[in-house]
Each structure stands twice: as structure tokens, then as C-alpha cells.
Amino acid sequence: MKRICCAAVAAASLLLVGHLRVTAAGAARFRHLASIYFDDRGVGLSLPEGVACGGDGLVVAGDTGNDRLLRFTFRDKTVSGLTAIKPAGLSAPGGLQLNSKGEIYALDGRQRRVVRLDAAGTTAGVLAFDGVPPPATVIPKAMAIDASDALYVLDVFSARVLVIDGEGKFRRALPVPEGAGFGTDIAIDQAGALVLLDSVGRRLYAAAKGAAAFSSLGGDLSGWLASSPAHVAVSKGLIFVLEGSGGSIVGFGRDGSFLSRPVVMGREEGALNRPSQICVNDRDEVFVADRDNSRIQVFQLLR
Numbered sequence: 001m002k003r004i005c006c007a008a009v010a011a012a013s014l015l016l017v018g019h020l021r022v023t024a025a026g027a028a029r030f031r032h033l034a035s036i037y038f039d040d041r042g043v044g045l046s047l048p049e050g051v052a053c054g055g056d057g058l059v060v061a062g063d064t065g066n067d068r069l070l071r072f073t074f075r076d077k078t079v080s081g082l083t084a085i086k087p088a089g090l091s092a093p094g095g096l097q098l099n100s101k102g103e104i105y106a107l108d109g110r111q112r113r114v115v116r117l118d119a120a121g122t123t124a125g126v127l128a129f130d131g132v133p134p135p136a137t138v139i140p141k142a143m144a145i146d147a148s149d150a151l152y153v154l155d156v157f158s159a160r161v162l163v164i165d166g167e168g169k170f171r172r173a174l175p176v177p178e179g180a181g182f183g184t185d186i187a188i189d190q191a192g193a194l195v196l197l198d199s200v201g202r203r204l205y206a207a208a209k210g211a212a213a214f215s216s217l218g219g220d221l222s223g224w225l226a227s228s229p230a231h232v233a234v235s236k237g238l239i240f241v242l243e244g245s246g247g248s249i250v251g252f253g254r255d256g257s258f259l260s261r262p263v264v265m266g267r268e269e270g271a272l273n274r275p276s277q278i279c280v281n282d283r284d285e286v287f288v289a290d291r292d293n294s295r296i297q298v299f300q301l302l303r
Contacts, residue, residue, distance in 0.1 A: 027259035028238055028251035030286060030299040032270035033077055036061075037295045039070055039084040048289040049094035050106065051296060053279035059287055060104055061296050062093035062277075069093055069104070069121060074285060074298060085121035094276065094289075095142055099149040099166070107140055114140050114153065127153075131170035132162055142231075144188040146209075152194060154186050161186060161194065177205055177214045189234040197232040197241065204232070204239065204256050218256015225250060235280035235301070242288075247272045249288070267293055 038044050043066070050062025057075040063084070072082040087093075092109030099105070102119035105127075114127035129138050139157040146152070149166035159176040161183075174194070176183045181200025188194050192209030195217065202221045205214035221229065227246030232239065238259070239252040247265025249272070252258055263272055273292035280286050284301040 028240075028262050029260070029302040030249070030262040030270075031302060032297065032299055033285070034074075034079060034298040035269055035290075035295045036070075036072070036079060036082070036298075039063075040082045041084070043084070045070070045294045045296070047291050047294060048296060049092075049109070049276040049291055050096035051277050051279055051287045051289040052096035052098045052104070053281040053285075053287060054098035054102055055100070055282070057281070057283075058098065058102060059279075059281075059296075060096055060098060061287075061289060062096050062106065064092050064094050064109060064276075064291075065294075067091050067093070069096075069106070069117075070296075071121060074281075074287075085117075087115070087117050087121055087123045089123050089126070090115045090117075095140075096277065097143045097145045097151070099145050099151075100147075101149070105143055105145070105151060107143065112139055114143065127151075127164070127168070129153075129162065129164075129170065130168070133170075133173065138162070141183070142185040144186045144194065146188050146192050147190070152186055152188060154183055154196075156183065159183065161196070172212070174207055174212065174214060177216070180205065184229075185231045187232045187234045187239075190236065193234075195232055195234055195239060197229055199228045199230060202229060204241075204252070218252065221250075221252075221256075221258075224252075224258045224261075231275070231277055233278040233280055235284070236303075238301075238303075240278055240280070240286075242275045242278055244274050244276070247274060249275070249278065263288075263299070270297070270299075272297070 046065025049064040061070045069085040093106040095107035097105045104117040141156040142154040144152040151164040161174040184199040196205040204217040206217040230244035231242035249263040276289040276291040286299040
């Protein structure tokens with residue numbers, strides 16, 4: 001097993017080639033590239049629950065157990081610029097998102113609020129949800145950002161998705177569908193379509209760009225899942241669902257059809273133990289907050 005620490009960050013030898021894990025031939029295969037366990041000073045990660053992909057190889061991870069963020073660049077299969085950020089007023093960060101300017105939105109796990117940071121990682125404020133229709137209480141569970149930097153916030157208190165524009169103004173709300181069990185995560189694709197994951201009902205829902213409501217995407221996912229799904233990501237027609245306690249990633253097509261199970265549970269390199277967030281960049285590089293293994297894992301998506 002090879003671990004990336006401050007002495008090995010810039011070394012080409014950090015590339016870890018793993019096994020391909022797949023159950024449907026030719027569909028959504030992952031190849032393990034690297035695992036990140038330490039910051040630039042050799043301090044180990046603790047129960048990371050967030051990871052977000054930006055442009056030009058930028059990645060920000062939520063080192064949740066250490067109440068901090070890690071920022072680095074992943075380019076040419078190499079990690080560089082790995083630094084720790086301890087923003088004021090942010091605790092137990094998770095559910096991260098990056099906009100086109102490199103600004104960071106983070107869910108504060110203890111205070112149940114959304115904290116906004118500038119591109120340097122300095123706290124810029126707390127999302128106030130001004131103009132949001134009643135009820136006044138908002139409990140954010142997950143977020144997504146579209147190409148215009150509009151922020152979508154899953155409010156589990158009122159079972160709705162709030163749409164906030166790039167200026168911080170409320171624009172509209174989409175109700176979680178009637179009959180849905182419990183929405184736990186959202187993701188948005190390149191075309192602006194929003195995907196909602198219902199962990200209790202084990203279903204996916206989708207809303208096209210500008211739509212006022214969600215519609216069912218595929219059917220019951222129970223036949224393909226070993227445990228309750230916790231997180232979702234989308235990339236170029238593919239949907240990836242994370243099973244938290246099941247420790248795996250399950251791939252689905254844009255119509256909700258099962259494709260593959262490219263990553264399974266375990267502690268070895270390339271396996272997961274209670275993964276908490278996933279993002280895919282424009283190079284088809286996949287980053288996973290591997291919570292109970294206290295690391296960030298990097299994979300190459302092979303289509």
C-alpha cells in the first residue's frame with residue numbers, strides 16, 4: 001500500500017494502479033489512481049465527508065474530523081499544492097461545492113448552515129436564504145451548482161430544493177415529489193438537469209433545466225443496492241450512487257438503468273468504507289471522500 005504524504009505529493013511515483021471492479025462489461029469502469037492520507041505537513045485526514053471538483057484540476061476536500069478543508073491540484077496523475085485551510089466559523093465541513101470562480105460552498109455539519117468562502121479559502125459569509133418563502137426554517141442537507149453558478153440547496157425541513165442565483169437571491173423552489181421517502185442528495189448535469197436521490201425509497205428523480213417539478217427516473221433501485229444509498233453524482237450521461245454503509249459505488253444510465261458496480265467495500269486501495277461524497281471533473285477523474293478509511297481516493301473513469 002502506498003500513501004501520499006508531504007514528501008511524496010509531487011512525485012510521479014504516487015500513481016497507484018489498481019484493479020478494475022466491474023459487473024457489467026464495458027460500462028463505467030474505474031481505475032484507481034491515487035489515495036491521499038495526509039496534508040503537506042504530514043497531518044493525517046480524519047473522517048473526510050466532502051469533496052468538490054473545480055476547473056483546471058482544482059479539488060477541495062472536507063477533512064471533517066479535523067474541522068478543516070484541504071485544497072490541491074490533480075493534473076497529469078499528480079497531486080500538487082496540497083494545503084490545509086482552517087476557515088473561521090466553519091465546523092465539520094462536508095457537502096462541498098465549487099463555482100466557476102473557485103469559490104467554495106460548504107455545509108457546516110454542526111451548525112446546519114451553508115458557509116461561503118472565497119477562492120483563497122477565507123470565510124465570506126453564511127447563506128441567509130433571504131426571500132425564501134415560508135417556512136423560515138431551512139435545514140440544508142446537500143447542494144449543487146450549475147454552469148451559471150446558481151446554487152441548489154436541498155432543504156430537508158420543508159422537503160424542497162431551493163434555487164439561489166449567483167448574487168445570492170432566491171429564484172424558485174422545487175418540491176420533493178409526493179411519495180418520496182427522504183431526499184439525501186442532489187446533483188446537476190452539464191445541461192442543467194437536476195437529479196434527486198431518495199435514500200428511503202431507493203429511487204432517483206430528475207427535473208430538466210427550468211422545470212417546476214421532479215419526475216421519476218427509472219424505477220426501484222433496491223435490486224442493485226446492498227444498502228441505503230446516500231450520495232449521487234452525474235457526469236456526461238452517467239449517474240453514480242454511493243452506498244454509505246454498503247461502501248460501494250453503483251453506476252446507472254441517464255434513464256436510471258443499471259450499468260455497473262465499479263467500486264466495492266473494503267480497506268485496500270481502490271475499495272471504499274462509508275464513502276461520503278463524490279465528484280467527477282472534466283477529465284473523467286473521479287474523487288471520493290472515503291470517510292471511514294480517512295482518505296480521499298482518485299479514480300479514472302473508463303467509459
